[in-house]
Amino acid sequence: MDPLPTQPGVPFQEAARLSLEDVQLRRNMGKATTTIRRKREKVVGEMPDWEQLREAGRAIKERTLRHLDKYLLQLEESVTRAGGVVHWARDAAEANAIIGGLVAKHDAREVVKIKSLTTDEIGLNEALEAAGVEATETDLAELIIQLAGERSSHILVPAIHKNRSEIRALFRSKLDGTEHLTDEPKDLAAAARAHLRRKFLRAKVAVSGVNFGVAETGTICIVESEGNGRMCLTLPKVLISVMGIEKTIPTWRDLEVFLQLLPRSSTAERMNPYTSFWTGVSPGDGPEEFHLVLLDNGRTKVLADPAGRQTLYCIRCSACLNICPVYERTGGHAYSSVYPGPIGAILTPQLVGVENAASLPYASSLCGACYEVCPVKINIPEVLVHLRGEVVRHKQDSRFLPSGEDIAMKSLARVFARPGSFERAQRLGRFGQRFVLKGGVITSLPGQLGGWTAVRDIFPVAGQTFREWWRARKKPEAKVPTTADGAKGGQS
Amino acid sequence: MRVSLFIACFNDTLFPGTGRAVVNVLERLGHEVDFPMAQTCCGQMHYNTGYQREAVPMVRHFVETFGDAEAVVSPSPSCVGMVHELYPKAAALAEDERLARDVAALIPRVHEFTTFLVHVLGVEDLGAYFPHRVTFHPTCHSLRTLRIGDAPQRLLRKVRGLDLVELPDKEECCGFGGTFSVKNADTSIAMLSDKVRCVLGTEAEYCVAADNSCLMHIGGALHRERTGVRPLHIAEILECRDGDPSPAPGFVAAAEVIRDIDGSERP
Numbered sequence: 131m132d133p134l135p136t137q138p139g140v141p142f143q144e145a146a147r148l149s150l151e152d153v154q155l156r157r158n159m160g161k162a163t164t165t166i167r168r169k170r171e172k173v174v175g176e177m178p179d180w181e182q183l184r185e186a187g188r189a190i191k192e193r194t195l196r197h198l199d200k201y202l203l204q205l206e207e208s209v210t211r212a213g214g215v216v217h218w219a220r221d222a223a224e225a226n227a228i229i230g231g232l233v234a235k236h237d238a239r240e241v242v243k244i245k246s247l248t249t250d251e252i253g254l255n256e257a258l259e260a261a262g263v264e265a266t267e268t269d270l271a272e273l274i275i276q277l278a279g280e281r282s283s284h285i286l287v288p289a290i291h292k293n294r295s296e297i298r299a300l301f302r303s304k305l306d307g308t309e310h311l312t313d314e315p316k317d318l319a320a321a322a323r324a325h326l327r328r329k330f331l332r333a334k335v336a337v338s339g340v341n342f343g344v345a346e347t348g349t350i351c352i353v354e355s356e357g358n359g360r361m362c363l364t365l366p367k368v369l370i371s372v373m374g375i376e377k378t379i380p381t382w383r384d385l386e387v388f389l390q391l392l393p394r395s396s397t398a399e400r401m402n403p404y405t406s407f408w409t410g411v412s413p414g415d416g417p418e419e420f421h422l423v424l425l426d427n428g429r430t431k432v433l434a435d436p437a438g439r440q441t442l443y444c445i446r447c448s449a450c451l452n453i454c455p456v457y458e459r460t461g462g463h464a465y466s467s468v469y470p471g472p473i474g475a476i477l478t479p480q481l482v483g484v485e486n487a488a489s490l491p492y493a494s495s496l497c498g499a500c501y502e503v504c505p506v507k508i509n510i511p512e513v514l515v516h517l518r519g520e521v522v523r524h525k526q527d528s529r530f531l532p533s534g535e536d537i538a539m540k541s542l543a544r545v546f547a548r549p550g551s552f553e554r555a556q557r558l559g560r561f562g563q564r565f566v567l568k569g570g571v572i573t574s575l576p577g578q579l580g581g582w583t584a585v586r587d588i589f590p591v592a593g594q595t596f597r598e599w600w601r602a603r604k605k606p607e608a609k610v611p612t613t614a615d616g617a618k619g620g621q622s
Numbered sequence: 623m624r625v626s627l628f629i630a631c632f633n634d635t636l637f638p639g640t641g642r643a644v645v646n647v648l649e650r651l652g653h654e655v656d657f658p659m660a661q662t663c664c665g666q667m668h669y670n671t672g673y674q675r676e677a678v679p680m681v682r683h684f685v686e687t688f689g690d691a692e693a694v695v696s697p698s699p700s701c702v703g704m705v706h707e708l709y710p711k712a713a714a715l716a717e718d719e720r721l722a723r724d725v726a727a728l729i730p731r732v733h734e735f736t737t738f739l740v741h742v743l744g745v746e747d748l749g750a751y752f753p754h755r756v757t758f759h760p761t762c763h764s765l766r767t768l769r770i771g772d773a774p775q776r777l778l779r780k781v782r783g784l785d786l787v788e789l790p791d792k793e794e795c796c797g798f799g800g801t802f803s804v805k806n807a808d809t810s811i812a813m814l815s816d817k818v819r820c821v822l823g824t825e826a827e828y829c830v831a832a833d834n835s836c837l838m839h840i841g842g843a844l845h846r847e848r849t850g851v852r853p854l855h856i857a858e859i860l861e862c863r864d865g866d867p868s869p870a871p872g873f874v875a876a877a878e879v880i881r882d883i884d885g886s887e888r889p
Contacts, residue, residue, distance in 0.1 A: 495799025498766035518672030581807025586842025596638035
């Protein structure tokens with residue numbers, strides 16, 4: 131199967147059209163999201179204090195972000211005190227230069243990686259490759275994606291769009307000694323293990339993402355399911371962790387809240403199998419060098435916007451992806467973004483600028499299911515609508531001529547401004563629709579509205595609008611169309 | 623009580639039967655219904671599509687039209703949701719403190735129709751009679767913005783003769799989402815297809831909701847595919863009493879009316 135096009139800049143509706151036609155993808159996505167959704171509902175339902183936990187998570191995030199400058203400096207101080215080195219990166223280029231420099235200093239040709247969403251954001255693998263360094267993803271799903279030459283389609287389950295027979299075919303073509311591989315999950319995992327073990331034992335440098343960085347102690351935390359992460363965090367001589375600045379939490383105690391919220395929301399487990407903590411370096415145990423790269427890459431800009439700020443509460447659990455009816459049908463690639471789904475639809479445009487991801491805030495029906503499941507109560511629909519306003523304002527300000535939509539919306543706004551003009555428009559519609567009516571309904575409309583009539587008929591303007599009925603009812607002597615009030619068989 | 627009806631622009635134009643049903647139900651309960659003729663549109667489509675500056679005059683117009691109302695009732699939960707959730711934001715966007723105050727004062731008086739019946743008036747049994755198999759689609763704005771809970775189901779359960787069948791995956795969005803259905807037509811269609819499949823699986827005669835906007839979308843497909851299943855607003859069921867003719871809302875009625883006006887089928 132050809133990988134789906136995921137190059138940035140492809141509008142959501144175009145990319146979605148391709149994935150909607152992919153039978154296997156639709157089947158895989160529907161099955162996976164439905165399963166995890168049901169499981170999540172069950173394990174969340176076990177918690178009597180879930181709503182209080184959500185509120186606590188939200189409150190901690192809000193408070194931390196309000197004083198982020200203070201907590202970041204405290205984190206730097208704590209990490210340094212524990213023997214780690216802190217680097218500050220304003221953007222992707224700076225982060226890649228820092229990491230590339232460290233890899234070069236140790237003369238490493240191979241790097242193992244875990245929890246690498248943030249490194250996807252900065253394009254680290256491509257940067258390392260350009261420098262002649264081979265980076266290997268060690269999370270099983272990320273390895274699958276890497277071998278397939280694709281981008282991740284889910285925050286937590288990057289290969290969610292693939293089923294096991296597709297994975298077997300991929301392993302057979304890419305990994306040595308897999309000629310007789312079956313599609314049993316056990317066998318697939320064993321093939322990946324054999325491949326990865328060689329990498330773990332050879333690599334001098336590991337790169338990881340970060341789930342939480344504790345300011346008071348300088349402790350870094352990663353939660354994962356397979357233990358491959360722990361191999362990365364403990365075996366290589368040098369460990370470089372890349373952390374978006376919003377992953378800071380003030381105290382060790384705050385973990386109590388997030389370590390309850392995260393696994394239930396993400397993998398629908400009561401507790402994730404592997405939770406790793408490390409604080410600087412310990413002689414004779416684990417890496418000899420620890421580097422923490424604190425990444426901004428647009429985050430301070432998000433922080434400065436009161437309406438969009440809550441986006442940074444995200445703990446990357448992916449509950450919003452699993453519940454989203456749009457994501458379920460289009461898959462992650464349609465978002466052309468490292469962060470897909472509802473959270474991607476609000477995070478990406480803010481990180482890269484709404485003008486560079488203008489279709490994403492519209493990749494939602496605003497059904498609100500994402501807000502309901504978010505463990506830190508990010509009001510995603512609210513931010514989507516806010517960003518849509520930004521998109522429109524940007525288009526209006528940057529275009530010399532208004533767009534068709536712009537003209538239509540402004541004309542409609544004028545129609546709605548006065549009841550008289552609204553009523554005239556109703557009458558005009560009733561007159562005009564006779565040219566498009568077919569068997570009493572409208573079956574086809576031109577232009578963008580044709581998308582509506584592709585599978586749906588449209589109700590025509592009523593023979594007697596409500597206000598006409600009301601007027602006639604109040605003044606029986608007034609002249610009204612003799613429609614016999616079709617909808618109720620003359621009842622009224 | 624004197625109740626001011628906010629019909630919502632698309633109900634006024636396309637689904638007047640819903641408005642008539644609301645009036646009939648409320649009047650039967652002994653309330654005086656008022657329809658301020660100045661009302662137009664709440665501005666939701668503009669606001670949610672990103673035309674927020676353009677929506678502000680509509681917000682002002684709504685507040686001016688209904689400012690003095692004792693209670694505003696609407697059979698369109700998504701429009702009520704707009705007033706409750708987004709009017710304060712629109713006032714903030716306009717940096718108009720007076721508007722913000724007026725909006726804050728008006729919001730507690732703006733009610734969705736079924737919750738108004740159940741929670742404000744305290745009625746569940748309206749003496750309705752509707753001997754049909756019905757499935758209920760809860761609609762996202764009712765569920766998650768307004769949190770109307772089970773008010774519609776409580777009303778439906780009291781309707782004599784009505785056979786209420788559970789809609790599978792009922793809480794999942796039908797894919798309408800206002801301009802979403804036009805901007806992302808393909809995704810919207812995929813969501814709609816699944817919803818229609820669930821509706822057909824219930825073998826119901828009517829697909830009922832408390833919001834005609836979703837029904838316009840679902841009903842448009844039910845009609846295109848000639849399923850014979852009719853979309854119907856809950857108000858039009860609550861209006862029906864023993865001895866009334868069965869309602870013929872939506873396309874069928876509209877088609878008759880149009881033909882009538884055209885004169886094409888007159889003797």
